[in-house]
Amino acid sequence: EVQLVESGGGLLQPGGSLRLSCAASGFTFSNYWMHWVRQAPGKGLVWVSRIYIDGSRTRTTYADSVKGRFTISRDNAKNMLYLQMNSLRAEDTAVYYCARYYLGMDVWGQGTTVTVSS
Amino acid sequence: QSVLTQPPSASGTPGQRVTISCFGSSSNMGSHTVNWYQHLPGTAPKLLIYLDNQRPSGVPDRFSGSRSGTSASLAISGLQSEDEADYYCEAWDDSLNAMIFGGGTKLTVL
Numbered sequence: 112e113v114q115l116v117e118s119g120g121g122l123l124q125p126g127g128s129l130r131l132s133c134a135a136s137g138f139t140f141s142n143y144w145m146h147w148v149r150q151a152p153g154k155g156l157v158w159v160s161r162i163y164i165d166g167s168r169t170r171t172t173y174a175d176s177v178k179g180r181f182t183i184s185r186d187n188a189k190n191m192l193y194l195q196m197n198s199l200r201a202e203d204t205a206v207y208y209c210a211r212y213y214l215g216m217d218v219w220g221q222g223t224t225v226t227v228s229s
Numbered sequence: 230q231s232v233l234t235q236p237p238s239a240s241g242t243p244g245q246r247v248t249i250s251c252f253g254s255s256s257n258m259g260s261h262t263v264n265w266y267q268h269l270p271g272t273a274p275k276l277l278i279y280l281d282n283q284r285p286s287g288v289p290d291r292f293s294g295s296r297s298g299t300s301a302s303l304a305i306s307g308l309q310s311e312d313e314a315d316y317y318c319e320a321w322d323d324s325l326n327a328m329i330f331g332g333g334t335k336l337t338v339l
Contacts, residue, residue, distance in 0.1 A: 146328070148274075155231070155333035156266070156274065156317050174327050208273065215264035215279035216319075222273065 113137035113218050115209050120223035127199050127227070133192035133209030133220055141187040144212040147194050149205035150222075157205075159183075160194065161212065177203075199227045232257060233318050233331035240337040246306040249334045251318035253299045257329060261321045263301040265294055268315045268333075277316070278303060305336075313338045 119131040133145070147159040160173045160183040171183050182195040192209050204227050210216035234252040241247040251263065265278040276285050278294035281301065293304045305312055318331040 148330075155315070156268065156319075156330045158319075158328040158330060161328065172326060172328075175325070210274075214283075215276045215285075216266070216274070217276045217279070217285060219273035219275070 113211075115211065115218055115220035117207065117209050117220040117223035120207065120225045122226045122228065123199060124229050125200055125227055128195070128197045129199065129225060131194040131196065131207055131209075131223055131225070133194075135190040135192065135211070138211070138218075140185075140190040145185060145192045146210045146212055146216060147183060147192075148208045148210055148216070149203075150208070151202070151205040154205075159207070162192070196225070199225075201227050203227050231332040232322060232325065232329045233320065235316075235318060235331040235334045237332065238335045238337065240339055241305075241308045242339050243308055243310065245308045246304060247308055247336065248305075249303045249316050249336070251301045251303070251331050253301075253320060255299060256324040257299075257320045257322040258296060258301055259299045260323055263294065263296050264319045265292075265301075265303045266317045266319065266330075267312075268317065270315075274317070308338055310338050312336060 114136045116134045144163045146161045162183045163170045180198045184193045206222040206224050208222045209220045211218040262280045266274045267277050268274040281296040282294045291307045315333045317333045322329045
């Protein structure tokens with residue numbers, strides 16, 4: 112079964128750091144772009160970042176709102192996707208989804224919740 | 230304010246046909262294809278339409294998509310109660326060098 116499972120969410124104070132993980136199974140993970148998308152409470156879906164490893168080159172892109180604070184990475188040998196989040200702000204509070212991209216985000220995880228509050 | 234503009238809400242009665250619009254610009258929908266997603270609260274979003282008008286396997290043919298210039302639309306025919314959800318358009322934007330979602334449209338089945 113093709114599946115993505117996120118973990119690592121939690122409650123933390125502004126300025127803190129957190130690393131989200133996304134475990135992939137049921138497909139050849141290395142063949143796909145992988146994305147993070149978030150949804151703040153009562154708001155819509157917002158794209159966060161994407162990553163692909165093309166040979167020896169790692170290609171990453173970020174939304175302006177997280178550039179310089181978040182780092183996306185992956186371990187193709189372990190079928191894992193990560194999102195390192197630093198200097199967290201209250202506005203980063205959201206459910207974070209990982210998603211596989213092939214012509215569209217065709218596989219999504221169930222999400223993990225990050226709450227940034229003092 | 231999202232770069233892709235959708236109406237915040239739409240509604241219809243069972244059996245009716247409803248369309249949801251998505252307006253963009255030359256840097257996104259004018260240059261790239263559009264995808265549509267269905268999202269029910271508390272669940273994972275679901276890809277409904279990709280490459281403007283293609284349905285993934287398992288998506289009923291009641292759902293259809295189209296794109297013309299810098300606008301796109303999602304049509305749902307034979308509306309059913311289980312179609313009540315939030316719907317999002319998505320496209321790549323060359324100016325932002327980022328993927329973008331529309332603000333979402335909440336569909337209510339009356």
